[in-house]
Amino acid sequence: FKVWVSTGELAAAGTDARVSVTLYGERGHAGPILLGAGSGGTGGTFSKGSEEEFTVSEARVRGALARRFEHAAYGSPPLSPRAQVRLLDLHTKEEFEMRVNRWLSRDEDDGEICREVAVPRRTGPVLPGTVVGVRRRGWLGWVGGGLAKLYCTGGGERETTGAAFLENWDFTANDTRTRTAQHVPRGHKFAAATRALTVIPGKGWYLEKVVIQDPLADTESVFLCHRWLDTGEDDGKTSRELNIVDRTLSAAQQEQELLEKELWAAEGWKFQRGSVLQLTNKLTGRLLRIKPDASVDALGEKGDKYSYFEVARRRGNVRAFNSLALPAYYLAVEQNHVVGHENGPACDFSVCVQRDRSVQLASVRLPGHAVLFTPHGRPGDTKAAAQGPACLFYVHVKGVFRDGAVLLLNSSTTQALSVSADGRCSGAGRRLEASHLRVHAVAPRTCMFESVAFPRRFLRVKDGHCDGLGIGDKHCHFIVHKQRDWSSVGLESARHKGIFVGLQADGQARPLVNAGEANTTFYPQVISC
Numbered sequence: 001f002k003v004w005v006s007t008g009e010l011a012a013a014g015t016d017a018r019v020s021v022t023l024y025g026e027r028g029h030a031g032p033i034l035l036g037a038g039s040g041g042t043g044g045t046f047s048k049g050s051e052e053e054f055t056v057s058e059a060r061v062r063g064a065l066a067r068r069f070e071h072a073a074y075g076s077p078p079l080s081p082r083a084q085v086r087l088l089d090l091h092t093k094e095e096f097e098m099r100v101n102r103w104l105s106r107d108e109d110d111g112e113i114c115r116e117v118a119v120p121r122r123t124g125p126v127l128p129g130t131v132v133g134v135r136r137r138g139w140l141g142w143v144g145g146g147l148a149k150l151y152c153t154g155g156g157e158r159e160t161t162g163a164a165f166l167e168n169w170d171f172t173a174n175d176t177r178t179r180t181a182q183h184v185p186r187g188h189k190f191a192a193a194t195r196a197l198t199v200i201p202g203k204g205w206y207l208e209k210v211v212i213q214d215p216l217a218d219t220e221s222v223f224l225c226h227r228w229l230d231t232g233e234d235d236g237k238t239s240r241e242l243n244i245v246d247r248t249l250s251a252a253q254q255e256q257e258l259l260e261k262e263l264w265a266a267e268g269w270k271f272q273r274g275s276v277l278q279l280t281n282k283l284t285g286r287l288l289r290i291k292p293d294a295s296v297d298a299l300g301e302k303g304d305k306y307s308y309f310e311v312a313r314r315r316g317n318v319r320a321f322n323s324l325a326l327p328a329y330y331l332a333v334e335q336n337h338v339v340g341h342e343n344g345p346a347c348d349f350s351v352c353v354q355r356d357r358s359v360q361l362a363s364v365r366l367p368g369h370a371v372l373f374t375p376h377g378r379p380g381d382t383k384a385a386a387q388g389p390a391c392l393f394y395v396h397v398k399g400v401f402r403d404g405a406v407l408l409l410n411s412s413t414t415q416a417l418s419v420s421a422d423g424r425c426s427g428a429g430r431r432l433e434a435s436h437l438r439v440h441a442v443a444p445r446t447c448m449f450e451s452v453a454f455p456r457r458f459l460r461v462k463d464g465h466c467d468g469l470g471i472g473d474k475h476c477h478f479i480v481h482k483q484r485d486w487s488s489v490g491l492e493s494a495r496h497k498g499i500f501v502g503l504q505a506d507g508q509a510r511p512l513v514n515a516g517e518a519n520t521t522f523y524p525q526v527i528s529c
Contacts, residue, residue: 001055001056001057001087001088001089001090002053002054002055002056002087002088002090003021003053003054003055003056003085003086003087003088004051004052004053004054004085004086005019005021005051005052005054005084005085006050006051006052006084006085006086007050007051019034019104020034021056021085084097084098084099084100085097085098085099085100085117086098098117099117100115100117102115205228205229205230206227206228206229206230206233206414207225207226207227207228207229207240208224208225208226209222209223209224209225209226209255210222210223210225210242211223221244222244222245222255223242223243223244223245224242224245224254224255224258225240225242226258226259226262227240228414232430233414233430234414259355260352260353262413263353263354263355263357263413264317264351264353265413266353266357266410266413266414266523266525267353267357267359267395268317268353269525269526270395270397271311271313271317271319271351272311272313273311273312273313274310274311275310275311275397275398276308276309276310276311276324276397276398276399277308277309277311277395277396277397277398278300278307278308278309278395278396278398279307279309279321279359279393279394279395279396280393280394280396281298281373281377281389281390281392281393282358282389282390282392282393282394283298283373283374283375283388283389283390283392284298284299284373284375284376284377286298286299286300286301286377287299287300287301287302287304287307288300288307288331288371288373288393289304289306289307290306290323290326290329290331290340291306291340292306292326294329294339294340294341295339295340296331296338296339296340296379297373297377297378297379298373298377299377305324305325306323306325306326308323308324308325308398309321309322309323309324309331310322310324312330312343314348316350317350317351317352318348318349318350318351318364319348319349319351320343320347320348320349321347321349321361322343323340326340328342329341329342330342330343330344330347331347331349331361331371332344332346332347333346333363333365333366333369333371333382334346336369336381336382336383337379337380337381337382338371338372338373338379338382339379345364345365346363346365348363348364348365349361349362349363349364349371350362350363350364354392357394357395357487357488357523358392358393358394358395358487359392359393359394359395360391360392360393361391361393363382366382366383368383369382369383370382370391371391371393372384372390372391373390373391374390375390394487395487396482396487397526399526399529400524400526401439401441401447401480401524402439402441402529403439403440403441404438404439404440404529405438405439405526405527405528405529406436406437406438406439406452406526406527406528406529407436407437407439407524407525407526407527408431408435408436408437408524408525408527409435409437409449409489409491409522409523409524410431410522410523410524410525411427411428411503411507411521411522411523414430414431415427415428415429415430415431415507416429416430416431416435416525417429417435417437417459417501417509417522418430418434418435419435419451419453419454419457419459419467419468420468421454423457423467423468423469424467424468424508424509425459425466425467425468425501425508425509426503426507426508426509427503427507427508427509428506428507431525433452433453434453436451436452436453436527437449437450437451437452437459438450438451438452440458440472442477442494445479445480446477446478446479446480446494447477447478447480448470448472448476448477448478449476449478450472451468454468456471456472457469457470458470458471458472458476459476459478459491459501460475460476461475461493461495461496461499461501461511462475464511465510465511466501466502466509466510466511467509474494474495475493475495477493477494477495478491478492478493478494478501479491479492479493479494481514483521487523488521488522488523488524489521489522489523489524490514490520490521490522491520491522492514493511496511498513498514499511499512499513500512500513500514500520501520501522502514502519502520503519503520504519
């Protein structure tokens, strides 16, 4: 191929940066070919209004389909938005003319330094340039929408796209953004790769999924991740290769299965063998209980002795719930209703954790049936169970804040409140031993929290700061507010009434007024009693 590159007449149209071109054909691609002044291809100046000529020999291309043009230097002068490329196939004598008409600059237009253009062919189909939408959905975590540059590359039958730069958006919890990048179709999509450019812990991303849309073909490809791209989280990797979801299943179904595994990893500790717990129905706001006549309702009040259950573990996430006050009775599904029953197959339930940490108790013996109550707290028809408050329950484990217990105060499914060596507190800590806290009971509902990693250092609120440098005085006393409806707690300073341990958007702990938001909410997890 012979290649001519023309730049526009604007004052800033030229560049001394290295520029590369990649040709795609039926048999593959040539890889980035470095262009420069003259035919040497060693890098040089593309001055405004000039035309540079190059010769490229690549047998692997055969039948040009697309071209990717890349301005490869950061901070260098941009390449003109009126760049034009002519391509001559020296074998077939076919000549093609392509206009970029976009900036190749991090400081102009959409910040892209890579553009793709379809080759206009005289014979055979023309591959249209499509706009690919990439959606990155943040997750309910702290520092989960980092400061690092994020890139995404899509793969198909005809090789990969260029790396689409996803701008440095300030993602908030549970946020969704769309970034468009011009790419020529590569055929059926099968993979995607994501990469965060950072080696600084806490500056990466929690990536839930990437969705690539082709508006011309009206198709959507989903790539699930649910992993960190951060050196300080998960396995420390900042890049992930993602496979397209199984076409035989819906993307929503596969994502739900992945989410359930993630949530079970965070909440499964509540269902250890021997755990004593209560279940609050989301619809009635009251406790589930088995009464002496073996009837069941969701009308129990706080402290009702019939509302306590001991967990019996079966396998995986399958559990049975034995009444603590009436040991002969287990929760069961019989004849499409919830009852108290002697131990047996009817008493086995799959515990399905939801996004808000509530659970659904699905019958193992009768698929499609689940524990369900009417608005009046009476047992409903279990076969009519669906996603909704009638069949969802918040779980409250007894004895979480007993004296001497070691626990985590989780801020998300992957993060916990932690104390660093210099005493700083963050809600973006990893759920490891460094985040373990020991409970010291001071009075009913009042506790101190000592760092296990740094003994004799306590969580405290003092002088407008929240840190882990407390010495065990009154600044370290916290009233534990159990939020029954949300299966979580808030920590109010006993010395400074109305002030709670809270988290900033970057995860750093600070004293805050409780406004009912997630930034003053923690999910306790018992490590040992």
